[in-house]
Structure formats: structure tokens, C-alpha cells
Amino acid sequence: MRRTTTRSGRERTGGERAALEAAYEECRRLVRATRPTEHALMALMPPSAQPVCWALYAAFGHADDLLDRSEEAPDERGRGLREWRAALEADLASGTSDDPIRLALTDAVWHWGLDLADLLAALDAVQRDDDRESVATWREWRERAHAQNVSWPEQLMRMLVRSGLPVPVRLRDLPGFTRFVEGLFLTDMLRDLPEDLDGGHVWLPTEVLDRFHVTPADLLSRRWTPAVQQLIAHLVGEARTWLESSRRALRATLPLGPAIVLDTTVDLFGAELDAILRAGPAVLRRQVRVPGHTRLRILGPARARAAVVWRLTLPQAATAPARTRTVDRTDGPLAEGPADPGLLTTTRITDPPLPPRPHRDGARPPEIAPAHLPHHVAIVMDGNGRWATRNGLPRDEGHRAGAVALRDVVQGALEIGLAHLTVYAFSTENWKRSPDEVSKLFAIMRAELLDGELLDHDVRLRWIGSPDGLPDDVVDVLRSQEHATRNRTGLTLNVCVNYGGRAELARAGASLARAALAGEVDPARVSEQLFAAHLPHHALPDVDLLWRTSGELRVSNFLPWHAHYAELHFTDQAWPDVDRQDLWHALETYTQRKRRKGGRVAE
């Protein structure tokens, strides 16, 4: 474990480090003892994420246990959890705790910048359970499932994003995710039936009990009637259908690493459902377990695949950045001026922006006098597809890895003080690719702009390209993030999405022609300056250095106007293999160039 500083940034003492490790270990022990299936699934996560999984899961498990203590008097019930939650809040504020679960959770929260309010709300949802006797309808049951179970997987995703993996964070917005949670929750409920019945609870919706003519008393007295048997078979079928349908829906959007965890979860929970069905009346009396050889058959290959995928797609041993404060655009300092009514996405940007994240090996930028730096660098980020194929991965994993490379290059640009960086993310010619690749590319781009680290730093985003044909949600996020970052003063990052150089020139031509027809422009006076003023992005400065990766020696319709006199730089490595040091190297070679621009070389 690499967490060596306290919340206030002080180096931990040896004793504190040991206590923290013991706290995480305690969480792990708890999860392993009470939920072996979940524990095994957590082992499929990247090693850096596992302690966070244990802490989150142990906390929710502990909250549940506090409620289940049936020995307490009815008016005392829930008191234990209320007290524990209050202590947790105090610990989170102070950054430490004398209770192992709360210590691990506190560390995970501040260290990875988890969403505290959201986590506490999920704990409150667990608490609310205590106030009710039963659940009437499936609808009510679903709300309960979501309120308690959506937050913590989202926190894990947030943590992975902070480790450098561009995964979607708002899982609740992904088609199929809430179904997935319901499938897990129902399986869990069937598995925990004996324990809940011991506590006198029947949490299944009254609506489904009625449908099968089963009363809570039948279940509480453990009567294995044909009606109970049919009810259980029906519920097992429902859980299975929900898990399988959500697997199909989610597979399309999740990157390979999380997809392996998803697949294995559905397989293991499916095996639990098989075991529940086979157990017959025992399902009411004792917790059913999946046979060891079945678990091994499912987990063995998954472990091997997960290890390879994380190694390839996770950029580093996941050291965490400092905690960030996010400000909602609608209430933060950037909300000045009228809110743009066309923006649907509520964007959150970090305010004030974080300083650049250091290079993973501590590399520092070369000393280049600001006057010798190019003002504007443009990059054709090429070779994602070939990188993926070479590594035995689908193409979209190449695009994800490419997004991670861009993060690092942007950090390098910030560190060295570059003014403008323009990157080619999607060309008008890229529509020729398969609809599947195109839609995955857009999904990655969108997630990156919403949840990636780029906009945590002093980056002003500009979108260059046409909205024609782009999905609305992509246009929306590009515009929202442009708007949210418009007052930043650091690096201007221009992303070319649905950009074509000739189309841009044609638009300038059309604009000039319209102006001439309207009598605003005299055709005889059309100069380069006037033409440039009619370009869609007339404020974009000329490109000084144009860099293309992956060995292709062409410009592919990129910035024909602005890069007319650019110095060219071609490198062989695929874009996902690039990091900020390659940018710095490109800048150094630029300083060696003699830029004549048609004139004489200065002696």
C-alpha cells in the first residue's frame, strides 16, 4: 500500500501506516468471511482498487449488521447505525479514526476523492429500511435496491478514473446498469433469506407474495409448500433474466477490464441461483453455497484475463492524485453570466484547477526558454487500432489507452507552459469506420470529457469541428465543457472532433461568398487575412509544430490552413505508447529547426 501521507499532507508515522494497513486487512477479512463471492470478485479488480473495494463493502456490510441486531428493543433499533454513521462523519472530517472500518473508509474517501455525500446518502437508505415493516410493490423494491447499491460501484469507477483508466463513472446512466443492480440485489436477498427470516423480516414485495398466494407467515414459519416452491423458482428466474439482459446491454459500453468483472459477476451469481434452485426447502433454513469446483471453473480464467487486461490498460500502479474539490457549474464561480439554455449536461469542473500531475517516474520538463517554445502544437494521434491489435485487444481498448496517453501529454504541456495544443480526435473521414467503433469512440470521448482528469487542471477546452452527424450527447458535452472552462488561463486544448480541413476551407469560402452577396465584402479585396477571418475558428493561431505518431507520413486533412508552414515531426510509436516525455522531445527537436519561412537563415 502506497498511502504514506495523512489528509493534511503530513508523512504518516510507522505506527499510523501499520494501523492503516491493519484496517484495510480487517475489512478484507470481514468481506471474505461474510461474502466469499463478492470477495472473489474484488480480486478481479486492479490491485490498487482492491483495498477500496474491501473498505466500501465492509462499511455497507457493517451498516447492515448493525440494523440486523434483533436483540435490541424496537425503539432502540437503528440506534447503533445512527451512532456509527455520526462517528463516521466525524472521522471523515478529521481524516482519521480509531475504528478499523471507519479508518479504512476515511482513507479511501479522501485519498481517492470519492463522493462523500453520495456515499452517506446510500448509508441513509440502508438506515431507512429499518423504519419500514415490508415492501409493497416491485417499484418500491427497486427504489430501495438502487438507493442502497448504486453509489459504491460508482465510487469504484471514480477511483479507477483517478488511477488513469477512462471508465464511465455515472453507471446509473448506462443502459442496463440498474437492472444489473436489481439482479444482484434479488440474488443476494434469496441467498440471505434464512438470515432475514431469523430477524423476522420479509423484504420481498407483497405484490409478488400475493401473486403466488404466499403469506409472510408461511415464509417465517419455513413452510415449504408448493406455492413457496413456485415463488422461489419464479424469483430465481427473474434474477437470472435481469442479470443476463443487463450483461448484454452493459457489455457494449464497458471497457474490457470492468467487462470481465461484469461477466464473472453474472456467471457467479448465476451459479448461486442454480444452487438456490437445487437446494429446495434448505433455501429457507441455511445459506446456500456454490460448490468449490464451480467457483474455480468461473474464477480461474477470469483472474488470468483480468490480470493481463489491467496490466495493459492501467497506465501505472495507480498512485492517487490529491483530493479535488468539484464545483457545480450552476453554482460555482464559473456560473457568472447567463447560463446557456442549450446545455443539457451539468458539468462539474475542479475549482481552483489542480497543478499538473507529476510524471509517474518523476521526469521533469527540459529547460526551454518560453520564446523558443512553439506557440501551437498540433498532433495527429494515430495508431490506436494497431496498438490494440498488437496486444490482442479490441480496437476500442486502443482508443481508451489513447485517451490515457493524451492525459499524460496534456500534463506535459501544462508543465512546460505550452499555450495551444490541438489534437485530432475524429476526422470527417473516420465515419467510414464501423458504426460499432465509431459509437465506442464517442462514448470514450464523452466519458473522458465528463469524468476524466483533463479538466481537473488548468485547461481551457475548445472544440473544433462540425456538429453534423454527431450524437447529441457528444455535442452537448463538448459545448458544456467549453463553456465551463472558458475562463481558464492555462493551456488551450483544441480537440478536433468531426473535423475535416477541406470542409473548413469550404465553409470559409461559403461565408465569404455570402458576405460578398450581401455587399459586405468586395471580392477584389479578399486577402489571406480576410479569408482567415471567415474560417469557422478564426482565432486559432498558426501551427508551429505538427506531430504525427505511428509511422504514417501524411497529414490526413488536418488543419490545412493553420499548419501551412508548420514544422513536421513524425514518430513511429503508436499513440497509446506515447507519454509527456515524447512531447518534450518533440519540442526539443523543434528548437533545433531553422524556420526560414521563405527567407534567409539567420547566421
Ligand code: IPE
Ligand atoms: C487514431 O488511431 C485514432 C482515431 C482515428 C480516432 P487509429 O484508430 O487510426 O489507429 P490505426 O491507424 O488504425 O492503428
Ligand code: IPE
Ligand atoms: C487521422 O488518422 C485522424 C485521427 C487521428 C483522428 P486516421 O488513421 O483516420 O488517418 P488515415 O486513414 O491513416 O489517413
Ligand code: MG
Ligand atoms: Mg490511423
